[in-house]
Amino acid sequence: MSMTKNNENRIILPEPTIRRLPWYLSYVRMLDNMQVEYVSSTQISNELNVQSSQIAKDLSFLNIRGKTRIGYEVKSLVTVLEDFLGFNRHHNAVVIGTGSLGTALMQDHGLENYGLNIVAGFDVRSEVIGKEIGGVPVYDIDQLADWRQKNDVSIAILTVPVERAQETADLAIASGMTALWNFTPYRIKVSDDVIIANTSIYAHLAIIYNRMHGNG
Amino acid sequence: MSMTKNNENRIILPEPTIRRLPWYLSYVRMLDNMQVEYVSSTQISNELNVQSSQIAKDLSFLNIRGKTRIGYEVKSLVTVLEDFLGFNRHHNAVVIGTGSLGTALMQDHGLENYGLNIVAGFDVRSEVIGKEIGGVPVYDIDQLADWRQKNDVSIAILTVPVERAQETADLAIASGMTALWNFTPYRIKVSDDVIIANTSIYAHLAIIYNRMHGNG
Numbered sequence: 129m130s131m132t133k134n135n136e137n138r139i140i141l142p143e144p145t146i147r148r149l150p151w152y153l154s155y156v157r158m159l160d161n162m163q164v165e166y167v168s169s170t171q172i173s174n175e176l177n178v179q180s181s182q183i184a185k186d187l188s189f190l191n192i193r194g195k196t197r198i199g200y201e202v203k204s205l206v207t208v209l210e211d212f213l214g215f216n217r218h219h220n221a222v223v224i225g226t227g228s229l230g231t232a233l234m235q236d237h238g239l240e241n242y243g244l245n246i247v248a249g250f251d252v253r254s255e256v257i258g259k260e261i262g263g264v265p266v267y268d269i270d271q272l273a274d275w276r277q278k279n280d281v282s283i284a285i286l287t288v289p290v291e292r293a294q295e296t297a298d299l300a301i302a303s304g305m306t307a308l309w310n311f312t313p314y315r316i317k318v319s320d321d322v323i324i325a326n327t328s329i330y331a332h333l334a335i336i337y338n339r340m341h342g343n344g
Numbered sequence: 345m346s347m348t349k350n351n352e353n354r355i356i357l358p359e360p361t362i363r364r365l366p367w368y369l370s371y372v373r374m375l376d377n378m379q380v381e382y383v384s385s386t387q388i389s390n391e392l393n394v395q396s397s398q399i400a401k402d403l404s405f406l407n408i409r410g411k412t413r414i415g416y417e418v419k420s421l422v423t424v425l426e427d428f429l430g431f432n433r434h435h436n437a438v439v440i441g442t443g444s445l446g447t448a449l450m451q452d453h454g455l456e457n458y459g460l461n462i463v464a465g466f467d468v469r470s471e472v473i474g475k476e477i478g479g480v481p482v483y484d485i486d487q488l489a490d491w492r493q494k495n496d497v498s499i500a501i502l503t504v505p506v507e508r509a510q511e512t513a514d515l516a517i518a519s520g521m522t523a524l525w526n527f528t529p530y531r532i533k534v535s536d537d538v539i540i541a542n543t544s545i546y547a548h549l550a551i552i553y554n555r556m557h558g559n560g
Contacts, residue, residue: 150529151531155530176533214550215546219553231448242550243553290374315394317393323552325551327545328363330458332542333525337433338356
């Protein structure tokens, strides 16, 4: 698939589709490891509990066609999905807040398999500033704006305490970051031109508790 | 608020509502720390970018009423939200897969503020079995079923490599776990009586990339 990406020619997918594509990718990567050559949407459907018509629709956004009665070529599907999802391009990011979650993300080389390179950490605590975590240097948050001027990084991962979420987001944006990955439970306000993804792990806990006990 | 929770008398909330409630909680906890006494739904609305009618509707599931022109008492709203979300009750959990993410969750005492106590880790790697992480013991995954018989734990947090996701989920359920918190990008299949929450951090990455570049 040739990648043509610019602001005039972009496809903004519906979020539910984007959420399902990584499921397909995980599955076909597994098939590829098992040397399986072809997979049908029916097989994917049975394995992942997603309706086969939905899968066909989701994959129609991609530049790939299955063969009648044989299905999709597994290797091509892996490549096309990785290309499409951006997982095989490099994206530099910084972690702001190097507590336990921030540290874990800096040490988790699994993220590199999804195209994310964490190139710096920032913190307010003097005991971590100047050190390295997982080979990545940690700087004083006061240096963020200066550092950003010299480094082409657009993604800031926010793993600060919740009461610092908004002010840290404001600082990151003022420093030139254009995409925020918010791991705090705080609903950060940003202007429309800033990209924000909320990974609200506490909300997922609440869903588990609610399904276990109900509430009221 | 009196809590009546049993299978005959449970309220299963819509997921979008459950996702918003922790935002409100983070905000009113912050106000409480700042000694603010009352908050109106208009204030919450302005702060969190959620429509004020939506907030009133969400909070109507809770046993609390605002006063005309004054709003909700902050301290009561904190308590009622914590009660309702289950964050001030103890829920025991195990972590299966003590890699970097599993380790981070075991060390992150922030989860305790949300009612989650991680009481054991399980792994296949001999170099971690028998050790402790953040004061929590790590056992051989082969011991899970035996261990579960002696310990009242229903929640398993899955932080295993993606290719182990389904088999580990099956093992956890066979051992008596009834709720899975899945951090792998794999779409795990479970029967309807098992609770599953997917925290698909890679899907969020894909959303950021797509919004940054578009695809296609």
